[in-house]
Amino acid sequence: MSSPFSSLHVVDLSGSIAGNYCSRLFLDFGAQVTLAEPENGASVRHVPPFDKDRRSLAFHHLNTGKRVVDLPKSKAELADLVAGADVAIVPQGFKDEIAKLAGDRCVCVEVSAFGADGPYAGWQANEMVHQALSGMMSNNGEPGREPLYGVGNRASYAGGVAAYITAMVGLFTREDDGQGQKASVDVAETAAAMCFPYVLQYFYNGTNRRRGDQDIPAGQVLCEGTWVCIWIYPHRFAAMCKALGLSQLIDDPRFAQVADRVKNWAEMFDIIQDHVRDEDAEDVVSRLQEAQVISACAYRPSELLENPHLAARQYWDGPDAQGLPRLGAPFRLSRMPRSRVNEVTE
Template identity: 60%
Template sequence: MTSALQRFRVLDLSESIAGQYCCRLMADYGATVLLVEPPEGSILRRKPPFSRNGTSLTFRHLNHGKAIRRLRPGPAVPQIGALAADADLAVVPVGFDAAALRNANPDCIVLDVSTFGAEGPYRNWQGGEMIVQALSGMMNNNGEAGRPPLFGTGNRAAYAAGLATYISGLALLLARDRGNDGRRASVDVAETAAAMSFPYVLQYAYNGTDRRRGDQEIPAGQVLCRGTWVCIWVYPFRFAAMCRTLGLAHLVGDPRFAEDADRTRNWTALFDIIQKALADRDAEEVVRQLQEAQVIAACAYRPSELARNPHLDARGFWEITQMEGDEIQVLGPPFRMSATPRRFAAAEPMPERKVAG
């Protein structure tokens, strides 16, 4: 089957989640991708979590479908120049000397990926995901009112920057095909995090409103149903429907919850009552009943539950492969194309090969 990007050759010189995720997407949709590691190996090989034999699962996830070469010790410029000779696109870390790429192949598109970019007062800062989330305003608006800023966990900003790098690369490849002279773009994780900032930041930017975590903006709460958390959105026009569905119709006339302002003042008491009513109920059944009553609700799945999610199963999200002798589920694609689907490669990256010469 023809793949959408199969005519492109990509050189992955990045040392970041953002850069390697961009190139993973290129490989998923057909591009020939070569990951070039320094002599000591990519720094992401040392990033947890690890498999039973000590291999970084993050590195495996980011580099499925890529060929891998490790540079020989010594000057890297001639080696990289030789590899870039027939590359359509190269992803490099900030500060990388692109002269060798340009000399070897003037048509090669270069994408710079970094945490803070090459300009600005933070350009020399060191910082990971927590730092960019803090700087973006995300952490200050996460969590409960009166508590310290809350880290959103994961590497959401880094993966979002990887998507931004992927999109900019595709845009430049398209522009090159149409005769445009542009051959370079830069993406930094901190700006990506700021661009996907918390709604409170957007609200202040557009109309000057300074909302705080203590403001009841989203009428939602969580209850624990037989081991699984359920999130329920209690919008005013669905409050009565929620109460009737949960067998709590008597709350509709309760003066503590009769009006919107009353419910806001007594929010904790309301969800204490809901918690007692649902503690021994099946979470999936509770969500099904609420959805049928047009009340927004969803299970807050643990990772082990997500792997058995019926909706993802029905959509064919999970893909099965072999890793270290075990059959495992692999994350599905972030988007689907009708005629050129993701071309899933073997779980094991191709063996490392020495660069000739």
């Protein structure tokens, strides 16, 4: 039997990373997705990074495989485009109009940075703004230095997943009564919802959690140029020492007790660093994991492309018509295999 998604028609008028990622997820699992693009090009085409021909890799990642049409210039054209759509992803301010044009069965999800009302209506946003407002950024980086916002546009992608969940709930509900509905998702609220729940701690006892308030029992070392992170819980210290061939540290008075290790943490990691500098990072992690010590390579994006684990999982698709790999599915459903997309959207 074909996927129930194969008869779903999704129209993406959002013009945003979050909206485009929401419709990308529908595309991944077999829906027909139409992307409406203004005559002078979608704003996402200007989102970095770019390839050597100044084409946006964000646009490529989000929209390859979608059917692209011109953004309608008249209400009649817009009505034609959205007529019969099961899901419409729309920008701020268009929810009511599009829902009306699309008909009663459409689930119409408005995706925006801050929503149409509230104190931030009219504010400009980028990734750093979302991370700052959400409370996430205040946790990142070293005390005393500027907090770090992160990388890429992760808040917007999260907003896209939130919009997708919202649309799926709307479709599920439609099965009861045949009726669609209007819905909205803010990227800013999504980012706040994904922040570590320190705000509940604040409500519990007034603690205003700041960077450096808690010692995380971890450190990083370079192994042949690749960073490896090692978590040293008290009960795994001896196991870590043995796994790394540093058994002499187990009874070393500088590190023998938890309090000593905390005090001499930097010194301990200097010793570990000297010892593993020329070792293979994957091998170090493998030995530590074998000894039930949590550790991981901090891969650079380029290292993921050659990663043996991802290769063994047949993670990568492609190369596509543009010669680029396609990232694997965000999740795997046994009865809904991910669509194969080989064409380049133009």
